[in-house]
Amino acid sequence: MPDDVLTALTIRPYDVGDRDVVAHVCVCTAAGGQDARGVYSDDLLMPDVYALPYVEHSPDLAFVVAGPDGRVVGYVLGVADTRAFVTWWEQAWTPRFRAAHPAPGAPTAHRPRYTEADLLRDGTDPRRMLRGLTAAELDAYPAHLHIDLLPEAQRQGLGTRLLDTFREALAARGVPGVHLGYDPANTAARAFYDRYGFVELPSSRPDAPRLGITSR
Numbered sequence: 001m002p003d004d005v006l007t008a009l010t011i012r013p014y015d016v017g018d019r020d021v022v023a024h025v026c027v028c029t030a031a032g033g034q035d036a037r038g039v040y041s042d043d044l045l046m047p048d049v050y051a052l053p054y055v056e057h058s059p060d061l062a063f064v065v066a067g068p069d070g071r072v073v074g075y076v077l078g079v080a081d082t083r084a085f086v087t088w089w090e091q092a093w094t095p096r097f098r099a100a101h102p103a104p105g106a107p108t109a110h111r112p113r114y115t116e117a118d119l120l121r122d123g124t125d126p127r128r129m130l131r132g133l134t135a136a137e138l139d140a141y142p143a144h145l146h147i148d149l150l151p152e153a154q155r156q157g158l159g160t161r162l163l164d165t166f167r168e169a170l171a172a173r174g175v176p177g178v179h180l181g182y183d184p185a186n187t188a189a190r191a192f193y194d195r196y197g198f199v200e201l202p203s204s205r206p207d208a209p210r211l212g213i214t215s216r
């Protein structure tokens with residue numbers, strides 16, 4: 001993308017009309033930060049676990065990066081209270097997820113480490129978000145987030161600005177901190193989080209790393 005277009009990229013609150021493009025950005029960055037289109041039988045599987053429940057539950061905590069033409073190239077999504085989100089997911093999202101993805105689809109040529117069966121299980125198992133975290137960690141870092149930028153928008157400082165925006169929104173709500181998990185193979189994301197100031201939570205494990213940061 002030329003420099004003049006990049007400098008015109010702006011961060012704005014999520015709008016309900018952004019739903020499809022948020023799903024697109026999600027699947028385009030879902031394979032440990034790389035493109036996951038065509039990896040699973042349905043390109044909506046990843047967004048239905050890692051993006052769309054967030055904008056459905058907490059549209060006010062979603063922010064997108066848009067170009068001058070309005071094209072969305074990235075986002076940060078999250079929830080302020082992970083425990084409450086888990087309850088909402090069980091009641092509201094699991095039935096919708098089951099209806100949309102009742103069974104594994106036709107196999108693709110890909111053999112991802114995170115399989116379609118894993119995704120289908122995670123779509124109906126929101127308690128996975130609490131597993132491993134201590135009560136003290138959840139009290140200190142009750143929010144959690146997902147952040148993704150298309151390749152042409154990366155390394156321009158936008159990820160940093162998205163996190164600043166998200167943390168400011170949390171602080172304004174009196175939420176003390178935010179945690180996140182990431183694919184341990186995504187070393188670029190870890191470098192970004194380390195540079196930003198996230199710290200590893202005591203319960204973090206090499207195969208299930210978890211980081212946290214305060215809102216201010």
Ligand SMILES: CC(C)(COP(=O)(O)OP(=O)(O)OC[C@H]1O[C@@H](n2cnc3c(N)ncnc32)[C@H](O)[C@@H]1OP(=O)(O)O)[C@@H](O)C(=O)NCCC(=O)NCCS
Binds near residue numbers: 181187192196
């Ligand atoms: C990870 C991601 C959110 C970072 O956002 P970004 O806008 O590219 O990052 P920034 O430009 O704000 O980077 C700030 C600093 O973080 C570090 N950093 C960012 N990306 C990095 C990378 N790929 N490798 C190493 N360090 C990196 C650098 O220190 C960077 O400063 P510098 O560019 O001056 O060297 C973005 O690259 C992305 O969406 N990647 C694909 C999807 C993904 O992996 N999402 C996270 C899933 S857990």
